[in-house]
Amino acid sequence: MAKPSAHYQNLQPMKRFFSISIFVLSLSLLISCEEKSDPALDAATFTKIYSNNQFSTAFYPLSIKQTADEGYLILAEKKLYDTTARYTYLLKVDKFGNVIKDTEADLDKTFTNPVPNLIQIDNSYYFFFMIGTGTYLAKTDADLSKIDTVGLDGLTYPAAASFDQYDNTNSKFTLLNYDYDNRQFLLSVADVTGQVSNTKRFDIETTNEIEGPIIDHFNHTGKEFPFLAGRLANGTYYFNAFVNYSFSLIFTDLSNDNSILGRVDGQRNYGGVNSVIQLSGDNFAASKFNFGSNYFLPKMTVSTTASKSITDYDGNPIPELVSDSKVKTIQATANAKSIILFAGNTRSNQIGLYAYDATTGLFIGSRYLGFSNPFEVADIIQTSDEGIAVCGVTYTAGRFSRICIFKLSKSELNKFTKS
């Protein structure tokens, strides 16, 4: 066999060096794209389950708000085994979902039945709750450093509350209460000091057939009704409650008792609206339930001065949701366009997110959250990073009711809402 020439030998080191350099270069390129911890990514997307080792304690979240420090404040109920009472519980977590503080140790155990909707006004957070059967307003800050409370005279059983965004004083709430003695729902305007400036009464019925389901709602021993209260852009107030024996969406000017401008009547306690947001004028996005079935109405035109039945409004049937599912609806922005996001509880024990184009009302995508253990939705918000946060409850080990948060990044939201 012939030996290679000297010239060939002379080229060898050069070739070797060249090969090694290529490898080192490749390695350098590889390192430049290695996985690195990224706090921004950690804040943009996470899943958290807030565990508690108490066997007999259950938590039921109601509302979530993002705070100025990009953390989250959660309003929840805490329930002990063998009792129907649900105490008020607040949890503050940072932007990564890590626990900063909760109120388990220091909140008065007489504070019961907090009402969904943690309301933010400037740097303060408000919510309504019960002591006995009376209605109270609580005020706290983003760090839960102090909780002030004040009673609201003459109002019992708070059922729903919201911030009046169209009031110039930036200090008013619309509040829905139940009057057990007179079998009436009360719609009131209250302010941040607890002063009630206008209360109007709406009769439920002359008989007491609907009394049981309403009390079961407050005792958490039966179906929980999606009571709502708020104010529209034109100044009209609305509430979602029992009026004339039907679970109805009522529009009122609050001029007199039983002053009803328009209504969307439900089907006794078996059907009605379970979430609604005003998009513009007479355009709404809503969801309805009817004898166990669930429907989404991403583009619903409602005259606030007309009377209609909930069955007059067709919707998109969502058979994968559990019977009379809790549904939360928000208007959000994804892929630089306005969308309607519905969140409900699926029969596969997941939280289903369903996105619709706010302009056309067309379905554009869905996403399912949770697996293994059951998950149920409590609230959904769009976050400052243009992602979303979904607060819910999960049953760890299949049995312990605990608060959870799914934080989806902007890119995750954009991905599943890309039609």
Add this chain to the structure above:
Amino acid sequence: MKRFYLLLFCLIICIWSFAQGKKKSKTYNKKANENSQFLEKQWWLGFKAGTNISKAVVLTQYSVMTPTDPTDKVSKKYENFQQFGSQAALEFTFSYQSFSVSIQPTYRNARFVYSNKYEWVDTQSSNADYLLLNYRQEQKIEHAVVPLVVKYEVAGNKLKPYVQLGGYAAFLLNAQKTLTISGIDKASGGTNNFKDPAITVGAKDLFAKNNWGLIAGAGLNYHLGNVRFNFDVMYLYGMSNISSTKNRYKNDRLSGVGDALDDTKLNNLSMSLGCLFPLRFLGTGFKSFDK
């Protein structure tokens, strides 16, 4: 620090390469030494396979389960160097005198395990209800590993021990996670020790597409005829995160039961047996094995 190690590694490789080139040029025109020097160089091609054990080094801990009570810590317990994996490699080696450079494209299957333990106790009634759950998470990660090492044979004739240093790049091929839940339930009228069937899920998205690290090791070459038999021990010291930071919570089946991968570096100890064949001068005129 990582950049420093990389720089050091590159520097060693470059200096060694230049040194080899320079040394050769001195003897280039010396005809008498040409054959002798030529025989000191050899290319080897071979195959090796063996087993490995791994240790996960946590950079940052992550957890889905977050206790509301600050005294109730959730921590993962890692089982280090306990699960055996396997690897198989092709080896290309160029040797010159006592030094050799070797590149060894490897298929590696590494395993590591961690466990989470959760307890629920009833302190508010006389029932003393209690539930303990133990979540055992086993990771099986398959990588294409490309190690580049410089070996130095320290002594010997037929049996030559050597030491080696180098680096590697690893590319993710596949990954699986197997979750086994076991526990003790004292809340249903008795004590029930249970173990649920294991859940195995594909987890490729949960791991980084590539990672890199440094290598130190030793071994033995045994020369028999033209063939070199090899026992090789390598310690692969991970320098980069093997978890995907982007997809940490993407697997709903796992995050649903409270699992999230930590940011982790993987250290791996591998032992292999192999044989290498010379690529030049297999004829009788020149013998490839040691003179």
